[in-house]
Amino acid sequence: MAVTDIAAPPARTARRKRMRRPDLASQWQLMWWKFRRHKLALFGLVVLGLFVLMTMFAEIIGPYPPGQRDTKYVAGPPMMPQIVDTAGNWHLPFVYGVKGVRDSKTLRMTYVADTAQLWHLELFVRGTPYKLFGIIPGDIHLFGTDQGSVHLFGTDFTGLDIFTRSVFATRASLGVAVVGVAVSFILGAAIGGAAGYFGGAFDNLVMRLIEFIRSIPTLPLWLVLAALLPRDWGALQTYLAITIILALLGWTWLARTVRSKLLATRHEDFVLAARLSGCSDTRIIARHLLPSFMSYLIVDTSVAFPEILLAETSLSFLGLGLREPVESWGVLLYAAQSIRSISQAPWLMIPGVFVIVAVLAFNFVGDGLRDAADPYSRS
């Protein structure tokens, strides 16, 4: 029986380019189409994109270098950009100037807005020079003021700009998450893959080990491991060590997924068919086994991000993870935990918002990916 040709008639060829052809679409295209329907996930993806830009161009986005202290505005509250002044006149965005007032009882410096002074906000202003990516010199900052200074999120007790530090902290926090997830991905895929492939006693051993690791309460375990790090290690060494500790504990989820998917697909008819057509083991693994659960691995990985992110933040918050002068969201929050901060400078907690936004974005994207992971499901 001849199967009829269903090519589109000529009149429609112009439109055909834009038409979806599910019959010609690869798995990744189908996944993308399904993912696109998940609005929240798309939003999460955009937010994550912004975070990535933030890590790359932190020097430009932050108006000041992260270590620059503003001695004229120590522990100052966030400055709100305005467009209408007290007299009701409209302006381009500006912040009010500040003047320091010493409290006569506590002798503490407090800052009040000086409505007579308008510091205008400008885009792409020249400021402190920096080297982008460590090589490209530049002095353009995304925004700044024509006079005075701008501290969107206020400053801490040493006069450091919290907005700048939050932006720079994205680097360390996401860096730990990316490296941690990458290492646990490799560990999980290799160990889980071996368990699923060899099966038998090795599989048994690995599964019991995973159960053991997971049965230990995580926080005390991190604490013990982090406490074992020598206190005289430098910031970078600690950073690496923390990443590896988190990865060593984070691979178990992925290993389980890989193993179960491998066990399930190994007995699929199409794998047997490939073997019967003379495919080598390598070819079967690369062409048939891996692609059929790659999407699940990606989902699991995207779900693992927030966990590692939160782990780093928790550890640093407890003073056992990264430490000054490295900026990470946890390190910034560590400074916010004293009663003094909460009563006198509650804006120190603003970096926590970054953590929440990042975790939510990862979760939304993970959710969307989970729905899109199997475009062949009939649901």
Place this chain on the structure above:
Amino acid sequence: MSDLLTVEHLSVRFPIRSGAVWSKVVGHVTAVDDVSFTIAHGETLGLVGESGSGKTSLGQAVLRGHEPAAGRVTLDIDGRRIAITSMGKTELREARRHMQMIFQDPYASLNPRMTVRDILSEPLIAGAARGERLSRTQIDARVVDIATKCGLSRDQLNRFPHAFSGGQRQRIAIARALVLKPALVVCDEPISSLDVSIQAQVLNLLAELQETLGLTYLFIAHDLAAVAYVCDRVAVMYLGQIVELGTTRQVYYSPKHPYTEALMSAVPEPDPDSTRRPILLAGERPDPAHPPTGCRFNTRCLHATETCRAVMPPLRPLGDGHFAACHYAETLELRGALALGAAATATA
């Protein structure tokens, strides 16, 4: 006609494990027990039997898709005898081009992540290891050729399996099996997961391809009408053993084994006025891990005697190429499909 496939004393066993953590093999299910048969060049041998009788295991063991526990499988390709069961891994990969398989479920046997073109070229590309390296255009030419023969059009090659219906998918699976130009094709229930309307098309396609490409089929099915339609000879399996083997006419019209008779009585009857009653077998099929002593069928056979319960009857020749494994094959008066009034086989 010489024999293409010779199967001697083939057995397949599956271990039974027990214990959750430190599992031990506590026994074996013998899915195929000491089975021997031959298939001539260009012939179609049907393999029928109820679910769990070992049909699929036998088919896979012949191709070494599942390693047989014992026995010999030999292929005769152009006068050269190829001992499939004694081959090493590399040799076996090379020999695989002579024998291919068509699976029952075309939804499971095609990788959803590959285009039809990739699926059909894979056997040819994997063959690069065999020294028969084909160029991109040669591979493409052969893919298009076999796809056309199987009723697929050229523009369908770039699509993914999910864009096809069950019948079309089975055509793709058939094309994949035939792209290597094999001598033997094991069809493992190739039509049982298809719509009735599509079944006939696929059967006709298989028959057509057999004619043009000179194929030999081992046709596994439980649809007796389909088997009667395409097979030259039929083997009936029960609990891992062949209980009867003969030409389709012999097995269908003058069965020599009581199990075959019961099977034939179950062929659906198109005549609504028919008063025929199928022969209902008493009891359950015995546990294949603990088969009964003597004749495997003795627990459900209407004619069983003490001898049947004690001595296992061998599959023995009854003349004219008809074999049966029954002590009373010559004396029992058994009715075939025709005598039972089943015109169904003829009209299928």
